[in-house]
Amino acid sequence: MTLPSSAGALTAGAPTHDFEHPASQDTSQQFSPPVAPPARAANVQRQDTPADPIYDQSEPDTVNSPKSTNLYAERFDLFGFPSSLSANSAKYGDSQQGHSAGQPMVSGYNAAGAWKLERGRSDVTVAILDTGIRWNDQGLRDKIHLNTGELPLPQNADRSTCTAPAGANPYDCNGDGVVNVEDYARDLRVTAVIAQGYSGRDAPTPPTLVTGQDLIHAFGDCQIDPGTHLAVPGTCGAGKHYDNDHSGYANDIAGWNFFDNTNDPTDRSSYFAASNHGSGRAGDAAEQGNDGVGSIGVCPHCQVMPVRVWDTFVSDGNTFGLGITYATDRGAQVIEGADGNLYHSAFTERASQYAYDHGAVQTYSGDDLNTANHNYPANYGHAMLIQGTVPDTVGLGQNAPPPKGTPSPLSTAFNAALATAGVGTNAPPTTYFRGANTTQYGGKSSISMEGATGSINTGAPRGEPAWSSARPWITSRRSPCTPTRPGRSSSRPPSG
Numbered sequence: 001m002t003l004p005s006s007a008g009a010l011t012a013g014a015p016t017h018d019f020e021h022p023a024s025q026d027t028s029q030q031f032s033p034p035v036a037p038p039a040r041a042a043n044v045q046r047q048d049t050p051a052d053p054i055y056d057q058s059e060p061d062t063v064n065s066p067k068s069t070n071l072y073a074e075r076f077d078l079f080g081f082p083s084s085l086s087a088n089s090a091k092y093g094d095s096q097q098g099h100s101a102g103q104p105m106v107s108g109y110n111a112a113g114a115w116k117l118e119r120g121r122s123d124v125t126v127a128i129l130d131t132g133i134r135w136n137d138q139g140l141r142d143k144i145h146l147n148t149g150e151l152p153l154p155q156n157a158d159r160s161t162c163t164a165p166a167g168a169n170p171y172d173c174n175g176d177g178v179v180n181v182e183d184y185a186r187d188l189r190v191t192a193v194i195a196q197g198y199s200g201r202d203a204p205t206p207p208t209l210v211t212g213q214d215l216i217h218a219f220g221d222c223q224i225d226p227g228t229h230l231a232v233p234g235t236c237g238a239g240k241h242y243d244n245d246h247s248g249y250a251n252d253i254a255g256w257n258f259f260d261n262t263n264d265p266t267d268r269s270s271y272f273a274a275s276n277h278g279s280g281r282a283g284d285a286a287e288q289g290n291d292g293v294g295s296i297g298v299c300p301h302c303q304v305m306p307v308r309v310w311d312t313f314v315s316d317g318n319t320f321g322l323g324i325t326y327a328t329d330r331g332a333q334v335i336e337g338a339d340g341n342l343y344h345s346a347f348t349e350r351a352s353q354y355a356y357d358h359g360a361v362q363t364y365s366g367d368d369l370n371t372a373n374h375n376y377p378a379n380y381g382h383a384m385l386i387q388g389t390v391p392d393t394v395g396l397g398q399n400a401p402p403p404k405g406t407p408s409p410l411s412t413a414f415n416a417a418l419a420t421a422g423v424g425t426n427a428p429p430t431t432y433f434r435g436a437n438t439t440q441y442g443g444k445s446s447i448s449m450e451g452a453t454g455s456i457n458t459g460a461p462r463g464e465p466a467w468s469s470a471r472p473w474i475t476s477r478r479s480p481c482t483p484t485r486p487g488r489s490s491s492r493p494p495s496g
């Protein structure tokens, strides 16, 4: 398999292995917890760990900073090994599991093991059917899947059409093997929109960086010549709309907004608890990894297609179904909904069948908040229904000080004493398998895994089929036939 060049190439003088080029390809679960240096865990997953501060900040051998003393401050849900903060308190007790009885419980679902083999590809797209996307999210800004059928070829700073390297996608202006917003970084049509500014812009840091929202504002009214892939003069900014790729949705450059019926799926919610819900789940799946910032998604090289199906996480069923058909027709290999609706819709069931028939993996949240409701479309036959389980001590204990707080001499000394003693500020879990929903719901559950809510858990496993989709034996399942298009008008009403 050839990784995109953005995956990072080893350079002369650099170590011979790193997160992107792991020394080991052993994907198996590990039962040795991390240990404080200079000792070294007998655990390949503690080699070539990603440089994301939050990932393993509470383990004694982390190479990241800042450090924490609280299990719940790190991403132990991604571990395929026991956290050092639970290795002595949480052990497998089921004698039926002879291979692991008496061993420390593995704290996560082994994404760390999977990364030894696969970290994903930019041509694998996860559709996020949720509240939308924050365009300026540092870990997602350049991970948004772009519909090149609705975009003109990028230009150089002198307004000439950019020529991609031979053999590359013609939209890959910077030749890095990935088509994303960075290919428009020197395009004056885009930089002018950024410089002029517009209402509602999700400005990144620094604000001169290009976002998917900027491309929508620069090219969201353009007619694209299907032969030259250039914008037809006089069309951009004229307030008209063109369905250039005949998808049934006009100027759908970066996903679609079914709630407002526009081409701008900016993340918004009228319900405070759903604020940025879609962006959070997108991060769970595909947040940039090994970049020294924040956390890491399960499939860190995959892209996301934002599909805004509602403004909170309990949606209209038929609108959700429209999102499923859209994502399928746009070629998403994985369709995710960490949300859902409360009624059966024949249309949405057919939409779920349609996605299945075209080879798309569907992961939907089955229920949430320690409840036993039966969400749709998770109930349908081809969906992976995702639930959450939580450790028995979740919420008990916190950092001293909190991770973003200012350390005092007393708190620093307290944390140092705890670290020396090998304990954390959280109450030690005795099990990771306290059933939030598994004992209440029965046998429909496809995946029950650590995570405070079904929503969070649906965000994470959608990354897993994504990196699986990057493997040829999964990709080969995809139907070669051209899907039929939904019967939609080729024009959309103007936004706002």
Ligand SMILES: [Ca+2]
Residues within 6 Å of the ligand: 171, 172, 173, 174, 175, 176, 177, 178, 179, 180, 182, 183
């Ligand atoms: Ca590129």
Ligand SMILES: [Ca+2]
Residues within 6 Å of the ligand: 150, 242, 243, 244, 245, 246, 247, 248, 249, 250, 251, 252
């Ligand atoms: Ca279109």
Ligand SMILES: [Ca+2]
Residues within 6 Å of the ligand: 052, 139, 287, 288, 289, 290, 291, 292, 293, 294, 295, 296
């Ligand atoms: Ca990161």
